[in-house]
Amino acid sequence: MKLCIAEDPKDLPNSTQSFLEANELSNNIPLGILNRLRNNPKAYQGFKLYSLIDDDDRTLAYGHWTPPHPLALAAATQPAITAFAKAIRQENPQLSGISGPKDCIERFLEEWPELKPKITRTERMGAYRLDKVVPPRPSQAVIGPAVESDLDLVLRWRHAFDQDCQLISLPDEEAKSWAIDRIAHQEIYLARVGNVPVSSAIAGRILKTGRSVGFVYTPPEHRGCGYASHLVADLSQRILNEGYQFCCLFTQLENLTSNKIYQNIGYQWCEEFVHYHF
Known part of the structure; x- marks a missing residue:
C-alpha cells in the first residue's frame, strides 16, 4: 500500500473519486471539499489530500486536512485503516483532532493509542438522509x-x-x-x-x-x-x-x-x- 499526498484534486489517483462516490452519504464532506477545490483552488490554505492505494492503484482509504480543521478520514477495510494510520503518523504526527465515521475513527485510534489520552472534547454527529x-x-x-x-x-x-x-x-x-x-x-x-x-x-x-x-x-x-x-x-x-x-x-x-x-x-x-x- 502507498500513501499519495496531493495539494490539488487533479493530482489524486484516478480511483479516489469513485471510491468516495461508492458511499455518497458517508463521504459527502470530502466529496464536497474536492468539488469546491476544483472550482476554487484557493478555497483552503495549507490543505493536504491523502489517498491510500494498493498495487493496482485502487483507493482503499482517503483523508483530508484543511487547517484549522482536524484531519477528516474516510476508509474501508481494517488493513487499510492500519496502513493509513501508520502513514499519517509519519506524515502529520501533530494532529489537533480527527473526525469521520465513528467505526472508522475508532479503528484509527486503535492504531495510534497515544492519541486517546489527549482527547479533550468529543462531538457526536448524526448523518441523515x-x-x-x-x-x-x-x-x-x-x-x-x-x-x-x-x-x-x-x-x-x-x-x-x-x-x-x-x-x-x-x-x-x-x-x-x-x-x-x-x-x-x-x-x-x-x-x-x-x-x-x-x-x-x-x-x-x-x-x-x-x-x-x-x-x-x-x-x-x-x-x-x-x-x-x-x-x-x-x-x-x-x-x-x-x-x-x-x-x-x-x-x-x-x-x-x-x-x-x-x-x-x-x-x-x-x-x-x-x-x-x-
Missing part, C-alpha cells in the same frame, strides 16, 4: 433566497450558528467572501414573517446524486414556532425538484430537538460521526 419530504405543519413564514441586503444578517447568523454548534468560525474576510458567494448563487434561503427573517438554511455540497443541507439556524427569539421545519422541508423539496435523488445533513446527536425536527419531515438517521479534539 431524505428521499421524500413529509410536509410539516404550515407556518406563517415565506421562503426565499437571501439577497444582497441580507449580507450583514447572514454574517451575524453564521457566527451565532458556529457558536451554537461549537464550530471553528471563519476569519471575518473569509466569512464575508463565503456569504457573498453563497448569496450570489442563491444557495442561502431565509424564512421570513412579514419582512422579518426568522430562520436560515443553505443548499450546500453538491454530490453526484444528492445535495447537502446546512446552516440551519433560528435565533432564540423565533424558536419553537416551526420555522426551521418549514424552511428545511421547503429547501429539501426544492433540491429534489432539481433532480437530485436525496438530501443529507448532519446534526448534533445531543440536540434532541433538531433530531426530532428532521425525522418528522422525512430525514432518516444513517450513521454516527465523531470529532475528537486533542
